[in-house]
Amino acid sequence: MDNERRTVEAMVALYCRVHHGGTGDLCDGCSSLVAYARLRLAGCPYQQRKPTCGRCPIHCYKPELRLKIIEVMRFAGPRMFLHHPILAIRHMRDRFRKIPPLPHKKPIREQ
Template identity: 45%
Template sequence: MMTVYCRGNGHVSDGLCSECSALLEYSRRRLDSCRFGDGKPTCRKCPVHCYMPRYREEIRNVMRYAGSRIIFVHPIAVLRHLLGV
């Protein structure tokens, strides 16, 4: 997901640029620390705000970009659920 976005936007030719890896790391941490775990509601309804507005916006961009390209490979619905969009 992240690599498709990063590469597609020409950040780096391989792997992730520092900005994208920071975003990825951040989202992983937030999901890990979400106290609702697997049973959590969508983030929109979640009383704990997993994503700060800035990151939410960036992650939306990533999803918009990468979602259309790898929809066959990745469960976009899961990400939708996680992000509450």
């Protein structure tokens, strides 16, 4: 969970630096994206058992921010190994974990 949050933050930071010419501080758009990602992570029903967001069956991001985060991940994903190898490896390991069943999931009944 914490790892996922740090991964998202590191990815957005990388993306911002290259695309928005930042010098370490995130631009307004990117910092609100990170703030939103944190909020979504905090509200994730999976919490510690959460699969990585890319594989999460709950698409909890608003459509426009979802597109934005996908763009960020597509750009920063491969670069993560260079800049944050430990985070990237942990993230990869998490990706291959089985997706746990949703907690408190109600059985779906046929109408």
